[in-house]
Amino acid sequence: MIEESSRDTASDAEFADLFRRFLTGVVNRAPASGSVRTPLGDRISEHLGVDARTLAMVEESFASHRMADLDAGFAAIGAGEGVLIGVSGGQQKRFVGLPDLLVNDATAFAEAPVDYVSVDVGPGEQRNVVAFGVRLLSIDGAPVAVLQRSADPQHGRVQASVEVLASEQSTSSTLIDRLRSAMNEHSVLRGQVISFSASTFDYGNGTLTFLARPVVPAESIVLPPGALDRVRAHAIGIREHALRIREGGGHLKRGVLLYGPPGTGKTLTVSHLISEATGITTIVLTGQAIRFISEATQLARAMQPSMVVLEDVDLIAGDREMYGGPQPLLFAVLDALDGFEGDADVAFVLTTNRVELLERALVERPGRVDLAVEIPRPDRDARRRLFALYAERAPFSASAVQTVADQAEGVTGSFAKELVRRALLRAAIADRAVDDADLLAVSEELEHDRESLTRRLVGGDPQPDDSAAGDVGLSASWP
Ligand SMILES: Nc1ncnc2c1ncn2[C@@H]1O[C@H](COP(=O)(O)OP(=O)(O)O)[C@@H](O)[C@H]1O
Numbered sequence: 519m520i521e522e523s524s525r526d527t528a529s530d531a532e533f534a535d536l537f538r539r540f541l542t543g544v545v546n547r548a549p550a551s552g553s554v555r556t557p558l559g560d561r562i563s564e565h566l567g568v569d570a571r572t573l574a575m576v577e578e579s580f581a582s583h584r585m586a587d588l589d590a591g592f593a594a595i596g597a598g599e600g601v602l603i604g605v606s607g608g609q610q611k612r613f614v615g616l617p618d619l620l621v622n623d624a625t626a627f628a629e630a631p632v633d634y635v636s637v638d639v640g641p642g643e644q645r646n647v648v649a650f651g652v653r654l655l656s657i658d659g660a661p662v663a664v665l666q667r668s669a670d671p672q673h674g675r676v677q678a679s680v681e682v683l684a685s686e687q688s689t690s691s692t693l694i695d696r697l698r699s700a701m702n703e704h705s706v707l708r709g710q711v712i713s714f715s716a717s718t719f720d721y722g723n724g725t726l727t728f729l730a731r732p733v734v735p736a737e738s739i740v741l742p743p744g745a746l747d748r749v750r751a752h753a754i755g756i757r758e759h760a761l762r763i764r765e766g767g768g769h770l771k772r773g774v775l776l777y778g779p780p781g782t783g784k785t786l787t788v789s790h791l792i793s794e795a796t797g798i799t800t801i802v803l804t805g806q807a808i809r810f811i812s813e814a815t816q817l818a819r820a821m822q823p824s825m826v827v828l829e830d831v832d833l834i835a836g837d838r839e840m841y842g843g844p845q846p847l848l849f850a851v852l853d854a855l856d857g858f859e860g861d862a863d864v865a866f867v868l869t870t871n872r873v874e875l876l877e878r879a880l881v882e883r884p885g886r887v888d889l890a891v892e893i894p895r896p897d898r899d900a901r902r903r904l905f906a907l908y909a910e911r912a913p914f915s916a917s918a919v920q921t922v923a924d925q926a927e928g929v930t931g932s933f934a935k936e937l938v939r940r941a942l943l944r945a946a947i948a949d950r951a952v953d954d955a956d957l958l959a960v961s962e963e964l965e966h967d968r969e970s971l972t973r974r975l976v977g978g979d980p981q982p983d984d985s986a987a988g989d990v991g992l993s994a995s996w997p
C-alpha cells in the first residue's frame with residue numbers, strides 16, 4: 519500500500535489535506551451530533567453555556583384553554599427578566615420539535631419575530647399570547663431555554679406545550695413545576711364562569727367559553743319556604759365555615775341535586791347560585807357537554823374554590839362512556855365527583871327533570887350527592903307569589919292576579935311568566951293598555967286548552983307521574 523501511494527504522492531497529499539480540513543470543520547462545528555447547528559441553536563447554546571444539541575428535552579403539554587395562563591405563568595416565574603425570541607422558518611417550524619430547530623437539516627432556523635395568537639381571556643375579552651417563541655431565562659441562576667408553542671388543532675396539535683432544555687434535567691423539572699403552580703395561581707379562568715362545548719377541531723377536548731356571571735337575586739325565585747336557603751347554604755354558605763370544617767377533619771367537597779319537573783326553576787336556582795358565587799370559578803356543563811367532565815374536574819381542582827354545575831344530568835344517564843367503556847357516562851361523572859380529596863373546596867350542583875333515571879346510580883355511589891332538594895310545581899301559595907312576581911310591573915289588580923293564580927293549578931313557574939306575557943301581547947295587538955280583563959281572558963283560554971299541546975308547552979300540564987318526583991327514595995339529606 520505504501521508503495522502504491524508513493525506512486526501518486528501529489529494527489530494523495532491533496533486529498534489528505536482536503537480530508538483533514540473537512541474533519542476539522544465537522545469537529546469544530548458539531549462536536550456532539552455531527553450535524554450543523556442553526557443560528558437558533560447557536561443562540562440557545564450561548565445562553566445555556568453548553569451545546570444545546572447534547573441536552574435531553576423535557577416536554578409538557580397543556581390544554582389549549584391554558585394558553586393565556588402560560589404567558590401569565592412565565593411572567594410570574596421571572597421570564598420577564600430573560601428574553602423572548604421568535605423563530606424563522608414559516609410554517610415549517612410548527613412541524614418539528616425544539617431539538618430539530620437546533621440542527622440544520624434543511625432549514626437554518628434563526629431568530630425572528632415572535633408569533634402571537636389572540637385567545638379569549640374573559641367574556642368578550644381577548645388577549646394576544648405567545649403562539650411560538652423561545653424563552654431564554656434562568657431558574658435559581660441556572661440558564662434554561664423553553665420553546666412555548668400554542669395548540670394548532672388544524673394541524674393536529676390539540677394541546678399547547680413547552681419544550682425545555684437545561685444542562686440539568688432537574689432544572690427543567692423545577693421550571694415545569696413552578697410554571698404549573700404559577701399558571702393555576704394567575705389563571706385567567708380563576709373566578710370566571712365558563713362552559714365547555716363540542717367543536718369541529720377540539721378532538722374531543724371541548725371548547726371553553728367564558729360566560730358573563732348572571733345577576734339573579736333571591737327575590738326573583740319562588741320556591742317552597744326554606745328551599746333556596748338550604749341549597750345556597752350547602753353549595754356556597756359552607757365556605758364561611760371552611761376553616762373550622764377542615765380543622766375538624768370534615769369534608770368541604772359537596773354535592774347538591776335539584777330535581778323536579780321541567781320549568782319549575784331549577785336552572786333559575788342554579789343561575790342564582792352562580793350570581794352569588796362571585797370569586798368562585800364556576801364550570802357549567804349542560805346535557806351532552808357533560809362528557810367533558812374530566813376537563814371540568816381538572817380545572818375545578820386547580821382553581822379552587824370552585825363550583826361545577828351539571829345541568830340536565832338525565833340527558834346522559836343512558837350514555838356509554840366515550841371510549842366504549844361498559845360504564846354509563848353517569849357513573850363516570852359520579853366517580854369524577856369522588857376523585858376529589860375531601861377537603862377540596864368544590865361544590866357540585868346537578869339538576870335533573872327525571873330523577874328516577876339517576877336514583878340507582880346515586881344510591882350505588884353514596885356520598886357523591888349529600889343534599890337532594892325537590893323543586894316541585896308551585897302549590898297555591900307559591901303560585902300566588904309567582905303570579906304576583908311576574909305581574910309586578912303590569913297594572914293588574916291584586917285580586918285578578920290571585921284569581922288566575924288559583925285557577926292555574928298544576929302549572930309550573932314558567933307558566934306564570936308566560937300568562938303575563940300573553941296578557942300584555944293581547945292588549946298590544948288590540949292597541950290599548952293592558953288590564954285585568956286581558957289577564958283573565960288569557961287564563962280562561964289556557965284553562966280551556968288544558969289538554970292541548972300549547973298548554974303543555976308553556977308548562978301548564980301536570981304530568982300524571984309528577985307526584986312521583988318527590989317520592990323516589992331520595993331523602994332530602996343524603997347520609
Ligand atoms: N320557581 C320559580 N320562580 C320564579 N320563576 C320561575 C320559577 N320556575 C320557573 N320560572 C320561570 O320559568 C323559566 C324557566 O324555568 P327554569 O329554571 O329554566 O326551569 P327548569 O330548569 O326547572 O326546567 C325561568 O327562567 C323563570 O322565568
Ligand SMILES: [Mg+2]
Nearest residue numbers: 784785786869
Ligand atoms: Mg333547566
